[in-house]
Amino acid sequence: MSSPEDILRLKQLKETEPIQDAWDLWVNTREALRETTALLDDPELRSMAAQDHAMLSESLKEIVKTKFPAILVPPSRTANLSSLMELKSGVGGSEASLFLGEMLRMYLRLAQVSRWKANVVVSNGLDAGGVRDAVVEFRGAGAYDALRLESGVHRVQRVPATEQSGRVHTSTVAVVVLPLVEESDAQQDLYSMDDIKVEVMRARGAGGQHVNKTESAVRLTHIPTGITVAMQDERSQHQNKRRAFQVLASRLMDAKLAREMEERRASRRNLVKSADRSDKIRTYNYAQERVTDHRIGLSLMNLTSVMEGDGLQVFLTALQKDHEESQLEDMLQED
Numbered sequence: 490m491s492s493p494e495d496i497l498r499l500k501q502l503k504e505t506e507p508i509q510d511a512w513d514l515w516v517n518t519r520e521a522l523r524e525t526t527a528l529l530d531d532p533e534l535r536s537m538a539a540q541d542h543a544m545l546s547e548s549l550k551e552i553v554k555t556k557f558p559a560i561l562v563p564p565s566r567t568a569n570l571s572s573l574m575e576l577k578s579g580v581g582g583s584e585a586s587l588f589l590g591e592m593l594r595m596y597l598r599l600a601q602v603s604r605w606k607a608n609v610v611v612s613n614g615l616d617a618g619g620v621r622d623a624v625v626e627f628r629g630a631g632a633y634d635a636l637r638l639e640s641g642v643h644r645v646q647r648v649p650a651t652e653q654s655g656r657v658h659t660s661t662v663a664v665v666v667l668p669l670v671e672e673s674d675a676q677q678d679l680y681s682m683d684d685i686k687v688e689v690m691r692a693r694g695a696g697g698q699h700v701n702k703t704e705s706a707v708r709l710t711h712i713p714t715g716i717t718v719a720m721q722d723e724r725s726q727h728q729n730k731r732r733a734f735q736v737l738a739s740r741l742m743d744a745k746l747a748r749e750m751e752e753r754r755a756s757r758r759n760l761v762k763s764a765d766r767s768d769k770i771r772t773y774n775y776a777q778e779r780v781t782d783h784r785i786g787l788s789l790m791n792l793t794s795v796m797e798g799d800g801l802q803v804f805l806t807a808l809q810k811d812h813e814e815s816q817l818e819d820m821l822q823e824d
Contacts, residue, residue, distance in 0.1 A: 581660025586619030598798030
């Protein structure tokens with residue numbers, strides 16, 4: 490059995506692998522460039538060597554531009570966390586609910602490609618079709634870091650199937666991505682049971698005799714912050730309580746991470762650059778088959794690919810790169 494010291498060494502070694510890999514790539518590319526430079530004086534090999542020389546020179550520039558800055562960014566403290574995603578329909582009525590259902594499928598497809606285990610915890614559908622709101626667990630290393638920048642308002646512009654005049658409607662779906670914290674870790678690090686007010690009540694809504702006779706619904710209130718979580722979708726009080734504590738822990742962790750980020754940035758530049766979740770972050774324009782992320786100014790003219798989950802990865806990669814560049818900028822502005 491490995492000792493705590495051995496585990497720590499293995500973790501530190503794992504964290505230094507990107508640095509070693511980048512350095513090895515730099516050294517090997519530089520050595521290849523030196524060998525190619527020597528061949529430029531050979532009349533018979535000059536033409537071929539010139540092409541290789543140009544390619545290797547460009548590779549060195551790319552390493553300096555992308556690889557080296559990336560390894561300066563500290564390892565993510567949330568790299569191993571799973572995530573909890575909440576989706577709620579906004580303006581647009583039934584059309585917003587229909588689009589929420591399509592977004593839910595988009596994220597489930599992304600999970601399949603990314604090899605995360607996805608579980609729809611809550612999904613409240615409408616008789617007319619679509620989903621009013623949903624909560625999904627994505628379990629797997631890197632799920633939270635990959636999805637956290639999906640938090641915000643997603644706007645869809647398209648002609649509803651019921652629209653006779655062909656007029657384009659605008660609808661919105663609000664997405665909140667929270668870190669998924671295991672129960673054992675949450676109570677130790679995020680809250681004390683003395684700070685939690687637990688209430689049980691009869692569930693409301695569809696469910697027949699079960700909800701009329703059983704106090705299965707649970708509401709938790711974190712007294713220091715005022716954060717409240719209510720859960721009634723499971724069949725038993727125990728299951729609802731477990732889900733409610735899970736959501737509460739995720740919200741407390743999200744608040745903690747946001748607070749730490751704001752404190753770090755405020756101390757460096759006396760300015761907090763945080764994305765307001767009330768702002769639209771992305772627009773899905775069906776008429777033009779275009780998806781635009783307004784934070785980084787990136788547009789893809791392949792909406793179908795995005796909704797299938799494949800094209801969404803392009804946005805996630807670009808957003809992660811922008812996030813790392815922002816972190817590096819913060820570091821360079823330290824006194």
